[in-house]
Every structure is written in structure tokens, then in C-alpha cells.
Amino acid sequence: MVNFVSRVGVVVGLACALSACQAPFFANQKKEPTPPPAPVVQPKPVVQDSQAVRLLILNGEYTLAKDQLLTPANDNAYDYFRAALKLNPESSRAKGGLQGIVMRYVDLARQAAARGNYPQATTMLNNARIVDPANLLIKEVSDGLAAQIKLAPPVEPYRGGSNxxxxxxxxxxxxxxxxxxxxxxxxxxxxxxxxxxxxxxxxxxxxxxxxxxxxxxxxxxxxxxxxxxxxxxxxxxxxxxx
Missing domain, CATH: 3.30.1330 (60s Ribosomal Protein L30; Chain: A;)
Structure with a gap:
């Protein structure tokens, strides 16, 4: 009986000793701060095109299809798309319309260069710059045209046709x-x-x-x-x- 009690005392003593040793360890543990919640990014509201903007864009797309890009006055794609953007600066269709004009002029420049009509090709690129002066595609095609002109034989000046x-x-x-x-x-x-x-x-x-x-x-x-x-x-x- 004595042995049992003594053994229990030893066990209890060891448990107390262990708890005494471990308590400071857990007490010194620092709790990691809870990270702040991620900020909620509110989506930018989409401004819908008004009826007036849609009508201008339709006119712009129609005149673009007819190659009325910068002319005639008051009935050309460039003026229609710019007017639409004044009413709604975020209109993606109007912005895309202006890029469509640039792409058309670049295409006309390439066609003219392929025929050897370098003055007309240069004119088409200059017109494209009116729409978007910083467009990198215009610069790329312009650089290629300049290199092509250097290698081309001299061209007889245009003398005009009848009338x-x-x-x-x-x-x-x-x-x-x-x-x-x-x-x-x-x-x-x-x-x-x-x-x-x-x-x-x-x-x-x-x-x-x-x-x-x-x-x-x-x-x-x-x-x-x-x-x-x-x-x-x-x-x-x-x-x-x-």
C-alpha cells in the first residue's frame, strides 16, 4: 500500500514539474495578428450609350463602310465617332470605330505601296495619323514604306490625264x-x-x-x-x- 501511494506521489510530482516547465513556453507564444480583409474593388460603372450616341456611331459605321473616312465635310466617319465620344468618352464602339479608320488607311497605304504609288501611300499614312498620331502600327508601316522607297527605282512624275x-x-x-x-x-x-x-x-x-x-x-x-x-x-x- 505504501508503495502504491509513493508511486502516485511520484507521478503527480512529475506531472506538476512538467506543467510548470511547459506553462512558460506556451505563455511566451505570440498570437499571429489576423490579416486585414482584402479591400473590395468596386467595378467601374459602365456608361451606356444614349440614343444620340448610338445614332452617331451608326452613321460612323455606315460612312466607314463607304470609305468616307475624313471627307466629305460633316458626313464622314471620323467626325461621327468623335462626336459620339464627346457625348460618351467611354464608348467602346466609338473608340473601335476610330481604330477602324486607322486600319482602313493603313490598308490603303499598303495597297498603294504595292502598286508603287508611294505618294499616295504616304498620304494615306498621314491621314491615319490625323486619327491616332501615336499608333504604333502606323509607325511600323511608315518605316517599311521608307525602306521600300529607298530601294525603288525613280518614278516619272505624274503628268495628269485628260480633263x-x-x-x-x-x-x-x-x-x-x-x-x-x-x-x-x-x-x-x-x-x-x-x-x-x-x-x-x-x-x-x-x-x-x-x-x-x-x-x-x-x-x-x-x-x-x-x-x-x-x-x-x-x-x-x-x-x-x-
Missing amino acids: EFLLEASLLGKDDPKILARIAEIAQKLKSTNNLAIIIARTDGEGRWIYQKLRDAVPDYRVRGDIKLGGPPRVQLVPVAQ
Whole structure:
């Protein structure tokens, strides 16, 4: 009986000793702080296109399909898409429409370069820069075109076809007597033949300037026609379809 009690005492003593040793260890354990909850990112609200924006985009897509990219004035894809973005700067369709114009001009530039018409290819790329000056694809194609021009043989200058009047490019946009006299000659020819004036210009602004000077030269006659982008600058006299 004595042995049993003594054994129990030993066991209890050992248990107390162990608990005494372990208590400080667990007491010194630092509880890891609970991480803060992840911030909740609220999705940016999507602004829906209004009816006015949708109508502008539809007009832009229609004129883009007809290659009315920068012209004619007030009825071209560029103006329609920009007007849509003024009403809704987040409109993805309007932004995509502007990129569609860039892609079309790049495609036209490549086609012109493949035909060896490097002035027209350059004009198309310049028009693309009006829409998106920092576009990397334009730079890539422009660099390739510059390398292609260096390797190409010299090209005979364009001399114009029948009923075509070439304009000196360096004088366009200036009230120089020489270019004004040339435009006045074309305007009188338009009046006497009642033909349409197809203006080929390097930029939309240049084409509008030529058209305005044609009108100024014959104020008593309504000049009819259209503006097309290309080069070299010239005016074609086209009979009115019967």
C-alpha cells in the first residue's frame, strides 16, 4: 500500500514539474495578428450609350463602310465617332470605330505601296495619323514604306490625264497669285462645261481650301463635286451623269 501511494506521489510530482516547465513556453507564444480583409474593388460603372450616341456611331459605321473616312465635310466617319465620344468618352464602339479608320488607311497605304504609288501611300499614312498620331502600327508601316522607297527605282512624275488640272503642291494654302490664277482657270472651265469638280488633295483641309478658292473664283456659279484624298493635288473635270 505504501508503495502504491509513493508511486502516485511520484507521478503527480512529475506531472506538476512538467506543467510548470511547459506553462512558460506556451505563455511566451505570440498570437499571429489576423490579416486585414482584402479591400473590395468596386467595378467601374459602365456608361451606356444614349440614343444620340448610338445614332452617331451608326452613321460612323455606315460612312466607314463607304470609305468616307475624313471627307466629305460633316458626313464622314471620323467626325461621327468623335462626336459620339464627346457625348460618351467611354464608348467602346466609338473608340473601335476610330481604330477602324486607322486600319482602313493603313490598308490603303499598303495597297498603294504595292502598286508603287508611294505618294499616295504616304498620304494615306498621314491621314491615319490625323486619327491616332501615336499608333504604333502606323509607325511600323511608315518605316517599311521608307525602306521600300529607298530601294525603288525613280518614278516619272505624274503628268495628269485628260480633263485633269495639276496644282503646285508647295503653293496650296497660300494666297499666291500663281496658284490663285490656276484655280480661277479651272473654275472658269467648270462653269463653261458645267462639269463636276473632283478634287484630289493630300489632306481634307487642303481639299476644302481648293474647293473654297474655286467658289471664290466664280461667285455667280455653284461649284459641284467631291473631295478625294490622294496625290498629286489636282482637279478632275467629270461630266454630270445623265
